[in-house]
Amino acid sequence: MQATQGRDSERLLPADAATRDVAKELYARVADAPIISPHGHVPARMLLDDASFENAAELFVTKNHYVTRMLHAAGVDLAELSGADPRRTWGLVAANWHRFAGTASGYWLETELAEVLGIRLPINAGTAHEIYDLVGERLADPAFLPQALFRRFDIRVLATTDDPLDDLGDHDALARLDLGGRVLPTFRPDAYLDPDAVGFGDSVSTLLAATSEPATFAGYLSGLEARREHFIRHGAVSADHGVEEPFTIELAPHEAEALFQEVLAGTADAGQRRAFRGHMLLQMARMSVDDGLVMTVHAGVHRNHSSATYERFGADTGHDIPLPTTFTRGMRPLLERFGLAKDFHLVLFTVDETTFSRELAPLAGFYPSVYVGAPWWFLDAPDAIGRFRSAVTETAGFYRTSGFIDDTRAFLSIPARHDAARRADAAYLARLVTEGRIALATAERIADDLVDAIPREVFKL
Incomplete structure (x- = not known):
């Protein structure tokens, strides 16, 4: 999508001139490469309906907990960010824009405005109404409908996250469209596996009824296996598990x-x-060994930390907080059984940076099944990506990692996030080149592979 145009073309690249020149060369190789997004939360229905986005608030704020949590911390009531008065909602963002300086969410939003919508005005209270109106004008153009943007972003693979009982009819319909890329479902069974999940008993009963299985443990497993098979028939390549504790x-x-x-x-x-x-x-690992679905584990987040916020606004409203997380002991029973199994792929994600060098890199550096998931959620920012590479590479290298994962519900942020990751990786690779640690030709191959060959291998694409 011509990511090199627009704002400062050298942003996020090293300040040192010699290293920056190498980084520019490496970034130029991948700047406009197609996007592979094997884990995300954009709903298939949004793409299928192909309806125009409503306004700047709906596009950038109301469903973006990265933005709403920052404003809430500054004293803005979440009720004021609901989008009921979208111009006022956007005005609150603009008036508080100085608070986003240096944050990944601020960087992404500015990139979306400049490079997706072509709006390069500074964001502040004085420009709020003008930007709001300009966004509205862009969204009224058919070129900014979801399917047109999907093609413009050059997305070759986009994975959604889906309930095990979804009939996946939306995915069937999308597969018949000429989008230029695949939209794949992802099996996400958390609500059916966690006894502490709201409505767990009802969810399991519904699963058993839908699969005509008895209320026994064997019947329960058979029901889950049947739904996994349904997902595989509809193009799924992975099963995702969001757990607080990576314990087996x-x-x-x-x-x-x-x-x-x-x-x-x-x-x-x-x-x-x-x-x-x-x-x-x-058991989910056993099923992945049997049916070939890549197993991803997103661990270590205390969901709904604020009870009052959860009761008032529900989940996914910005009050999920990372926890200290450890994998070595908790995952050992799983790895004892399946860690050496042929063609089993297990991708481990964390928001606890201390585990990257201490546990995840050593695990991925030994077990052929284990890959280190890209920096996720609170760590998917430019500096954190650099820290991730430094922590993991010396033990596990580049090829035991997953490739970038955007993990987003905000559709317009997909190219901005992938572009930031490509710049951060180019900066890291350039440092290795200028320090004489790898050859430029090696760095060039790695830069190419990080955006294509590596995610294709890890997610069996």
Whole structure:
């Protein structure tokens, strides 16, 4: 999408002139390369409906917890960011724009305005109404409808995140369109695996009814396997698991059956519920070994940290907070069983930077099944990407990592996020070249592979 045009073409590249020149060369190789997005949250229905985005508030604010949490921290009530009065909502963002200086969310939004919408005005209270109106003018143009943008962004693969009981009809319909790339579903079974999830019992009962399976542990597993098969038939390549704790445990069949009945009845205590989650994460690995779905684990976030906010506004409104996370002991039962299994791919993501060099790089540096997931959520910012590369590369190299993951619901931010990652990786590779640690030709190959060959290999594309 011609990412090199627009704002400062050398942004995010090293300040040192010699290193910057190498980084510019490396970045130029991949600046306009197609986008592979194997994990994200853009809904298939949005692309299928192909309806115009409504306004600047709906586009940039109301569904963007990166933005709303920053404003909430500054004292803005989340109710004022609902978009009920979209011009006022955007005005609150503009009036507080100085607070976003240096943040990834501020960088992305400015990039979206400049390079996707062609709006290069500074964001502040004085320009708020003009920008709002200019955004509206752009969104009224058919060139800015979702499907047109999908083609313009040159997205070759876009993975959604889907409930196991989704019929995936939207994906079928999208597959019949000429979008220039594939939209793939992702199996996300958390609500059916975690006894602490809201409505867990009802979810399991619905799963069993939908798959005509008995209310036994074996029937429950068969029901999940049937739905995974349904996803595979509709193009899925991965199953994603969002867990607070990356803990696994193997239980004997009779133990698993007794525990399943306890959690289904709602009588299991906290320790039993933890054991059930751990056993089911191991079972998900078994299923991935059997059916070939890549297993991704996004671990270490305390969801809905503010009870008052959750009760008032619900989930995904900016109050999820990272936790210290450890993988080595918790994942060992899973890796003892499946870590050496042929063609098993396990991608481990964390928001605890201390684990990159201490645990994830050593795990990926030994187990052929394990890959280190790209910096995720609070770590998907330029400086954090550089720290990730420094922490992981010396032990695991580049080819035991996942390739960039944008993990976004904000469709217009996809090219901005991928462009930032490409710039950050070019900067890191350039430093290795100028320090004499790798040859320029090697850096060129790695830069190419990070945006194409690596994510294709990891996600079996």
